[in-house]
Amino acid sequence: MTGATLTPSTERAGVRPGAAKATRRAPRRGQRWIAWLFAAPAIAAYALFVLAPMVRTVQYSFYQWDGIGPSPWVGFGNYVRVFTDPELSGTIVHAFELIVFFSGIPVLLGLAIAATIRRIATSRLAAVARAVLFIPQVIPLVAAGIAWSWLLSSDGLVNQLLSAIGLKGVTRAWLGDLGTALPSVGVIGAWVLLGLCTLLLLSGMSKIDPALYEAARLDGAGPLREFFSITLPNLRQEIGVCVTVTVIAALASFDIIYIATQGGPGNTTMVPGLEIYYRAFVERQVGVASALAVVLVVLVLVCVLPIQRLTREES
Amino acid sequence: MIVQRREAWTGRVFLVLLMVATIVPFVSLFVTALHQSGTYPAGLEWPSKPHWENFLTAFTAAHMGELLGSSVLIVLGVVPVSLLLATMAGFAVGHLKMAGRRPVFLMFVLGLTLPYESIITPLYYQIRDMGLLNTRWAIILPLIGLFMPFGVFWMRAHFVTMPGDVSEAAQIDGANTWQQFWRIHVPLAMPAISSLAILLFLWTWNQFLLAIVLVDDPTQRTMAGALGAFQGQWGTDIPLLCAGSLLVLTPTYVIFLIFQRRFVSALLQGSLKG
Numbered sequence: 265m266t267g268a269t270l271t272p273s274t275e276r277a278g279v280r281p282g283a284a285k286a287t288r289r290a291p292r293r294g295q296r297w298i299a300w301l302f303a304a305p306a307i308a309a310y311a312l313f314v315l316a317p318m319v320r321t322v323q324y325s326f327y328q329w330d331g332i333g334p335s336p337w338v339g340f341g342n343y344v345r346v347f348t349d350p351e352l353s354g355t356i357v358h359a360f361e362l363i364v365f366f367s368g369i370p371v372l373l374g375l376a377i378a379a380t381i382r383r384i385a386t387s388r389l390a391a392v393a394r395a396v397l398f399i400p401q402v403i404p405l406v407a408a409g410i411a412w413s414w415l416l417s418s419d420g421l422v423n424q425l426l427s428a429i430g431l432k433g434v435t436r437a438w439l440g441d442l443g444t445a446l447p448s449v450g451v452i453g454a455w456v457l458l459g460l461c462t463l464l465l466l467s468g469m470s471k472i473d474p475a476l477y478e479a480a481r482l483d484g485a486g487p488l489r490e491f492f493s494i495t496l497p498n499l500r501q502e503i504g505v506c507v508t509v510t511v512i513a514a515l516a517s518f519d520i521i522y523i524a525t526q527g528g529p530g531n532t533t534m535v536p537g538l539e540i541y542y543r544a545f546v547e548r549q550v551g552v553a554s555a556l557a558v559v560l561v562v563l564v565l566v567c568v569l570p571i572q573r574l575t576r577e578e579s
Numbered sequence: 580m581i582v583q584r585r586e587a588w589t590g591r592v593f594l595v596l597l598m599v600a601t602i603v604p605f606v607s608l609f610v611t612a613l614h615q616s617g618t619y620p621a622g623l624e625w626p627s628k629p630h631w632e633n634f635l636t637a638f639t640a641a642h643m644g645e646l647l648g649s650s651v652l653i654v655l656g657v658v659p660v661s662l663l664l665a666t667m668a669g670f671a672v673g674h675l676k677m678a679g680r681r682p683v684f685l686m687f688v689l690g691l692t693l694p695y696e697s698i699i700t701p702l703y704y705q706i707r708d709m710g711l712l713n714t715r716w717a718i719i720l721p722l723i724g725l726f727m728p729f730g731v732f733w734m735r736a737h738f739v740t741m742p743g744d745v746s747e748a749a750q751i752d753g754a755n756t757w758q759q760f761w762r763i764h765v766p767l768a769m770p771a772i773s774s775l776a777i778l779l780f781l782w783t784w785n786q787f788l789l790a791i792v793l794v795d796d797p798t799q800r801t802m803a804g805a806l807g808a809f810q811g812q813w814g815t816d817i818p819l820l821c822a823g824s825l826l827v828l829t830p831t832y833v834i835f836l837i838f839q840r841r842f843v844s845a846l847l848q849g850s851l852k853g
Contacts, residue, residue: 298756299677306668306727307683313702313724314690320701331704377597381590389594394843395836396598399605401846402835403828404785404803410810410824411604414611414817419621421607459601460850467847487586509850516694519787519803523810537696537788544700545792557697564692 318561324554331548342555351531352556355539356563358446359515362535363567365450366457366514371506373454374461375499379491382469397459405456409523412452413439416524439525445532452520457513461506468502469495504575511567515560536560605825612637612822619817630818637822640813645798646805647830649715650784653801656719657783661726662776666768668727669734670760674741684735690728695788706793717793718801722786726779733849737771738764774845777838784831802827 325342329335346352384390400408415421416438423435438448472494480490518537521527527534527542536556543553606623613629614620616636637643668687672680702721703712711717741764749759765772783801790804797808806827813820835842 296675296678299671299675299680302671302675302756302760303668303677303683306664306731309664309724310687310690310727311724313705313721314693314698314727315686317698317701317705318693320705321698324701377593380586380593383587384590384594389591393594393598395839396601398835398843398846399601399832402781402831402842404787404806404831406785406787406803406806406810407824407828408604410806410820411608414821415604415607419619421603421623424621424623455600455604458597460846462597463843464847464850505850512692512694516696518696522787522791523807537694540696540700541788541792545703550700553700557700560694561697564694565689568692 321554321557324550325558327551329550331544331550335551338551342551343559345552346555346559351534352539352552354531355534355536355556356559358533359517359535359563361446362450362453362514362517363511365447366453366517367507367510369450369454370457370461370510371503374458374465374506375496375503377462378465378469379487379495382466382495394463397463399459400456401460405519406523408452408456409520412455412520413524416448439533440529442529442532445525445529449521449524449533452524453514453517456520457510461510464506465499465502468499472498500575504571507571507575508568511571512564515564515567536563608821608825612818612825614818616818617816633818633822634826637813637819637826640819641805641809641823641826642798643823643826646800646802646827649799649805650802650830653715653718654780654783656715657722657726658776658779661723661730661779662772664723665727665730665734665775666765666772667760668731669736669738670764672731673735673738674743674746674764675756684731687728687731690725691732693725693728695725699788699792702789703792712793713795713799715794715799718786718789721789721793722783726782729849730775730779733775734768734771737768741767774841774848777842777845778849780834781831802830 326337326339327335328338328341346356381390417423418435418437418440422438426432426435436444438444476494476498477490480494485493516537517535518541521533521535521538522541525533527538537560540553540557540560543549543556610623610625611620612633613631614626614633615630616633620626671677672684677683706712706717706721711720745763745767746759749763754762785803786801787803787807790800791807794800794804797805800808806824809823809827810820813823
């Protein structure tokens, strides 16, 4: 992390050469103005296409609006609907269930895998692994969604394998079954995020002083003890990053679900992102969509800020 | 010693299993893409007669040439401008220590966590009122704004590590701030800028939500957005859909393989910073 703090020496960068010692303050004020000029275009782009829409989302959330006609003020009515209408509140429940898959599996499995392959992190096999494990990170999520939809379909490879090992009884259209659709979508997300988490954790482990491991071995520690006493405590930051990235991916999921299930069957895989899209652009309920959008932002912040605090404090 | 060797072997086995699990969906796509167009092939089964022409059919059916051109135009519209704005702002916040930098920086940092879905509705009406719906500008302009939190965060992280002496030396030679920025700081920041360029390219190329909401014509979209439309159109012709998906994901993966070293470190650092 390059979170260096401000040092007195860099503060001096603000002094212009022509400035006489006595009038030091004036040019520095000029420099501060120039700094604002440098930052202004970025602030303007951010304000125009992110902050302004965010303010408008909050504004829309208090009105009942179909996108065209008049828009009566409904106060917190849309928010009440978000939490009382089972279809809307259900999306939030689904998002949290997806966290188990998108976040839990990649982080826990990633830790186990990374700890096991730590010793060969520099071998040629590891180089090949990087090229392979990053595939889900560099291709469009839509393509991953299509690949998995086919894999999980009734004629897909998953069912073919199950039949081959004598489990023909459990085969089904995984994404079309009321009971398995959400976990199946979760597995796709876990697949997408596992490689990144594994490599991130591995690179964190490579920064741990090998002497620590040697000392532990000399003291007779086994692989498990080693993992819990050395690896885990030294990976706070990387684990925090993995959890943050994957939790946001779960709460704000859209691409995979849009492609794989479109929220169905029934509403079993409907998540907030997709619900916002449908309500705003298909059902023309802009107010409700916006209230859900505000709730989504708050949920992400409520989940992510404590993780940041927890993993940064002691580093 | 024996224990360690066994551990190394379990490590290798784990790694190979993980790689297999990563590749299998694509192998399945590839094998399916080679079947007779319009059929429902069963899982992993090599066709008696591979239909390589499916790739050509999908290429023309999806207007792949136009799509590539469109995606390149969008990337060219987004990435250079975003890099310039983010570098200048990162310089102001990280090196010039501008007055009031803390609230400004905090405002950008909060944007790091913002789900795009939460602003897509007003963005639609805003772009409509600007008369830009169904043009590539509808993707380009909002993306520049949406990339600012990460861009500024990334470039600030570079500029806070630059010692003030560098600028002071230039000042003594009579360079003003603008000249210092271009002649000294931008060249020194090139590694950070090029890593950021890689990430922004990837996120632009793969952008889906903005593409499907703000642009109806698939040939004006990004590759990912166009694939969504292609799925709607060819969703029932599995072999053709599989061929099309492979064609769409190939460009980014080829570029990844060429610039692998940079990509890996940019992606790992990128997630560490974000």
